[in-house]
Every structure is written in structure tokens, then in C-alpha cells.
Amino acid sequence: MSWRYVRLPPQDPYHMITSFLAVGDHVSKGTKNTMLVFNSLETFVNVGFHQEVWLEVDLDYVRKNGIPVVRRDVGGGTVVITPGEVDYFLVMKSEDAPTNQSELYKKFLSPVASFLNSYGVKAEIREQDIVVGGRKISGNGAMTRGKSVILAGNVLVDVDVNVIAKCLRVPSAKFRDKLAKEMSEWITSMKRETGKTPSVEEVAKGLKKAFEEAGFSFSEEELTEDEVRDWNRLAEEKMRESWIYYKDLRHPELRSERCVKINFSVTLCHVDYKARKLIRITAKFSKEKVEEVSISGDFFVLTPRDFVERLEDRIRGIRVGDIEQVIRDTFNEFRPTIFGFDENDLINAFNEMLIKPEVQEIIS
Incomplete structure (x- = not known):
């Protein structure tokens, strides 16, 4: 050719x-x-x-x-x-x-x-x-x-x-x-x-x-x-x-590299999770819900190109206990081609965030 x-x-x-x-x-x-x-x-x-x-x-x-x-x-x-x-x-x-x-x-x-x-x-x-x-x-x-x-x-x-x-x-x-x-x-x-x-x-x-x-x-x-x-x-x-x-502009309020309790009902938390590539998650929790979330990192998403944004939109507003199921459902629906992490890595990253004391105080 x-x-x-x-x-x-x-x-x-x-x-x-x-x-x-x-x-x-x-x-x-x-x-x-x-x-x-x-x-x-x-x-x-x-x-x-x-x-x-x-x-x-x-x-x-x-x-x-x-x-x-x-x-x-x-x-x-x-x-x-x-x-x-x-x-x-x-x-x-x-x-x-x-x-x-x-x-x-x-x-x-x-x-x-x-x-x-x-x-x-x-x-x-x-x-x-x-x-x-x-x-x-x-x-x-x-x-x-x-x-x-x-x-x-x-x-x-x-x-x-x-x-x-x-x-x-x-x-x-x-x-x-x-x-x-x-x-x-x-x-x-x-x-x-x-x-x-x-x-x-x-x-x-x-x-x-x-x-x-x-x-x-x-x-x-x-x-x-x-x-x-x-x-x-x-x-x-x-x-x-x-x-x-x-x-940055998509999530202007999510500027933290640690977990911080903002008030009695809101916590802002960040975790870095090393899969094959680095996953960075920053999320705001209000009581038992995910109020806002940003997923970034040095991974590659070939298709669909906007999969990460779609996943963020699916997670925003849901109950903490539903995070794993929403991730699995979204992966199953879009069948993304990703180099650097899979759905289990993402679930593990969120689980690592959820056990932080500052988050536990809000969601428990």
C-alpha cells in the first residue's frame, strides 16, 4: 500500500x-x-x-x-x-x-x-x-x-x-x-x-x-x-x-489534592490510583451522594472519545452505594477501548477514596 x-x-x-x-x-x-x-x-x-x-x-x-x-x-x-x-x-x-x-x-x-x-x-x-x-x-x-x-x-x-x-x-x-x-x-x-x-x-x-x-x-x-x-x-x-x-473549567470547584471536610455535610476528596496508567479522581460528597466528580489521568481512551465525560455525568448525583454498579453498567453500554485502566481499576480507585475518614464521616 x-x-x-x-x-x-x-x-x-x-x-x-x-x-x-x-x-x-x-x-x-x-x-x-x-x-x-x-x-x-x-x-x-x-x-x-x-x-x-x-x-x-x-x-x-x-x-x-x-x-x-x-x-x-x-x-x-x-x-x-x-x-x-x-x-x-x-x-x-x-x-x-x-x-x-x-x-x-x-x-x-x-x-x-x-x-x-x-x-x-x-x-x-x-x-x-x-x-x-x-x-x-x-x-x-x-x-x-x-x-x-x-x-x-x-x-x-x-x-x-x-x-x-x-x-x-x-x-x-x-x-x-x-x-x-x-x-x-x-x-x-x-x-x-x-x-x-x-x-x-x-x-x-x-x-x-x-x-x-x-x-x-x-x-x-x-x-x-x-x-x-x-x-x-x-x-x-x-x-x-x-x-x-x-x-479544569469543567470542574472549577474540584481543586484539591487531599481530602478536606468543608462543613458538617460536605467533603472534597482526591485520590491518585496507579493502574497500568495513573487515575486521578476528585469528588465532592454531600451526605450519601456524589455531588460532583472529575476523572483525569495519563491514560488513553480510543473510543468513544468522550467516554470519561459520559461516565462522570453518570456518576454525578448518584448515591455512594451505586458507584460500582453505575461504572459497570456504563462500561457494558459503551464498550470503551481504553489503554491504562479497566472498570475494576476505577472501582478500586473509588473504593480507596470511600474509606478515607473524611468521606466516611459524611456517608456513614
Whole structure:
């Protein structure tokens, strides 16, 4: 099957996170499957679709240093994008993508791993990432858009963990130093592994060659005028605070990282639960009911895209004793495709919250 190969110049943050959306819309309508390769003009913070900005980003630091914050349409965790990485996007018709997520990642990450191995490193696929010696050198995520499937990923050519750590929200300066040290233990780069810093062009050509050796056939093309027009429109939409802070604005009253009894009948509680990915739940309890709830985290929801919001709406207003059944019923109704947690993980996370003394005082 023939794919388009589109090599783009460096882009601003808003065009970085919308290129594949515009192309996905056109691939859904019949345009050829497309591989995009490019890098960023500047450093920026890229928040996952299901995350709350206030929980993940040191807003004081990024604002003082003029570092943009964007929200992407793909799940996963908050990442700090720098010009020292090369990003690739594989946009394909739904029928051309494996329906099993593990098979999807294996098929399209194998050429990336082969490219890295050509530099003498031992790159291996681990779930949706590629690692060298246990350290991530390529992070990836997948999403659906219309009748297309999109796999977004990167190759870390050079990484400054200190800059990354400064952009992320942490409880203290001491913890930030610890985070930077820990990040150097689970993130790596081509420069660190090989002692060399290949150019963006070298990486782009190497990726293309690796995919060709894996059986992909490319024709080098440019985006059409219609795609560029739609791309610019989408980039403008992603600049709006209503999009960037979408999860935050959806639950403006749920700002707590602990359990607090507000008055004799209301408690606000937050828990972080580690499943395959992190689930963050913040809920307000009034007597025996869930008055409000936010579910966020670094997980991926492929379909339906708004499943988490639908689930929040189903849980809001119900009795505490009905939480488990509502979760099971909602999963059964929508049959979501999720990478990072399942219904039992979510139930366990809520159960962990419900045994907190501050919650027990309200619901007992």
C-alpha cells in the first residue's frame, strides 16, 4: 500500500498538535494514508487530553518563562516538547489499522525501533513506548478521528531533564531535584546513548528508510491547500483557553489534592490510583451522594472519545452505594477501548477514596 510521506518545517506548538488532526479529517474522506515528520520551533508543555492542567503543570514557572501550554487530542501524560526531539505522525484509514492496540503499536513502532537500532543501541518496544536499557527514548499514543486512526510519537534526540522538571507541578523544590534525577533514570536520548546528535533531517530520512525496509511504500508529497486551510483553523481553535483548560473549567470547584471536610455535610476528596496508567479522581460528597466528580489521568481512551465525560455525568448525583454498579453498567453500554485502566481499576480507585475518614464521616 502506498503512503504519502510529508516532511514539514519546524512548527509552533498549536500547529504541532493539530497537523495530524487536519490530515486525519482528510484521510477519513479518502486521502492516502500519511506519515508526517517534523519538530517544534520552541519548548512547550503538552498536556494529555484527559488531564487537568492545574494538577500537572507549574503554571507560575511556565508563565514567567514564556513557555506555552497546550492540550492535545491524544491521551497520555504531560510532556515537555523541545526542538531536541523529532515527531512523527502516522495517519491511516481505520480499516488499515489493527484493532488490537498491542498489535497497532507493534506494527508501527517496529520500524522506529529498527531505526534506533541502526545507531548501535538496543531499542525495544514496551507497550506504547520504545526503550533502551529500560529508559524511554520514544513515547507514543494513538487515537481515532472520524474514519481514521492516528499514531503520534517522537524520537528523543537530546533531552534536558532539568527544564522538563521545572515545568511540571511538584510539591517542593527538593522534590523537583529528585524528579529530575529520577527522570534521567527513565528517559534517555540518542545523544546520551550514542554520543552523537543527529540532525532533524538525518532522523527524518532514517525513519522513512526504516519504514520502507518494513514494507511501506512512500510518495513524497506536500499537504494540499484544503489540508493547510483546515490545519490553520484547528490551530487557532487550540489556542483558546476554553480548550487548553477544558478539564479544569469543567470542574472549577474540584481543586484539591487531599481530602478536606468543608462543613458538617460536605467533603472534597482526591485520590491518585496507579493502574497500568495513573487515575486521578476528585469528588465532592454531600451526605450519601456524589455531588460532583472529575476523572483525569495519563491514560488513553480510543473510543468513544468522550467516554470519561459520559461516565462522570453518570456518576454525578448518584448515591455512594451505586458507584460500582453505575461504572459497570456504563462500561457494558459503551464498550470503551481504553489503554491504562479497566472498570475494576476505577472501582478500586473509588473504593480507596470511600474509606478515607473524611468521606466516611459524611456517608456513614
